[in-house]
Amino acid sequence: MNKYDPNRVIFFDTTLRDGEQSPGATMNLSEKIRIAQSLESLGVDIIEAGFAASSPGDFEAVATVAREVEKVRVCSLARTVISDIDRAAEALKEAKHSRIHVFVATSPLHMEHKLNKTPEQVLKMIETGVSHAAACTDDVEFSCEDASRSDLDFMVEACRIAVACGAKTLNIPDTVGYAQPEEYAARIAYLKERIDPKVIISVHVHNDLGLAVANTLAAFRAGARQAEVTLCGIGERAGNAALEELAMALTVRKNYYQLNHGIKTEQIYPAARILSRIIGQPLARNKPIVGANAFAHESGIHQAGVLKNPETYEIMTPASIGLPSNAIVMGKHSGRNAVKAKLESMGYALEPEQVDAVLSAVKSLADKKKDIFDEDLEALVFEEIYRIPDKYALVHLGVQSSDTGLPPTAVLVLDIDGKRVEHAGFGVGPVDAVFQAIAAVTGHKPGLEQYSVNAITGGTDALGEVTVRLTENGRSAVGRGSHPDVINASARAYLNALNRLAKMEK
Ligand code: KIV
């Protein structure tokens, strides 16, 4: 951040830490890097890339994101424990700009039942932890976990100690999503009056009562200047404050809040789509800002109004969030430069050989499907580029299904660790036959927890996008596949999930 602007709010993104704690949102390292890149393009100020001490995977994620991103500050979470802080510092050592985020609970409930500590002991932990973090980096944030249920004066005392020991940002989380806007704003104002004005007050609000963004905005009005957010609001339980909702509220109602921020709003839609694909969770149609209905007008009166003047029913334009027009983008004759430029406009900066791989996939899709839309192109990027190295790969698939009384049959050829294996199997329906055949040939019999098919664009020639969630030996993985033939897309999704499970096992 350049010149100090008292009206500039800091976007601290925790998609890769709190967001990843959301059920079903586990990401592998390359997916985390992809998310970090889109967060950087979005213009967030800080990326909380993980909790380095919590697992070797989190440590690697923090260290890799710290190396990969250029402009954004990278942060690791840590308890007030010395070894946690050392792990965070170690993971962040190659970051151009880093932050250690130290937390401990300050509510009576957490101190007594979770930590088994007296308030005095907790204050001592803050002193030890924050001082140690400040010796490792010049940017320390301190969080009073469960602050909204903490005794107000005890919370202020904890914050004062943290500042005295070197914290420059104080985070006041509504850990359980319990606070109400006016009440939360009053807590922030109370702290602000009692703390060095140079210290940034941050808020981190969970959405259990659907108030995460409202509480964050109320806290800004009371003087907070940092918000901890996640893309699409993913996070523990009902999630965190959604980055896109907060950024658009501040943008659309700049006249009301009078606050500045660095989010490039036209990158919101590409970033949300990328996240949704990576975690295999479709964006709900009625999701504010990024859902399919956010700019759709159904009633005749609304449609007529929008045709006359979009402002009658639209408080922001689709272009302001980077929503692509559904214009045809590619076809059989599209050239390399056109594909590259289109990918860049969608937020994908690919290496030359990756562009070539997407181009050849575009050409082969164009043989089957006349018009190729943005969404098709995005599906191809994920099929060609972000697919993890496969242990199991589909070579051929033939499926027969009829109503003659014969059971649906799948014949498949797989490549398993470089070896070709063939198998045929039956099932209740064609998808079941394919899954049974894959299970038999790979020797896995995971539980199928979720199976969904989505036609990426309209028309019977649309690319089918299949998402599955498989569970085996207590681990679960999301798999995705896309293909104009939904049975083939189903096989790819199933194999993709098996590949992820195999990788986790390793
Ligand atoms: O919700 C919470 O309190 C947290 C802290 C660790 C900041 O995620």
Ligand code: ZN
């Ligand atoms: Zn949280």
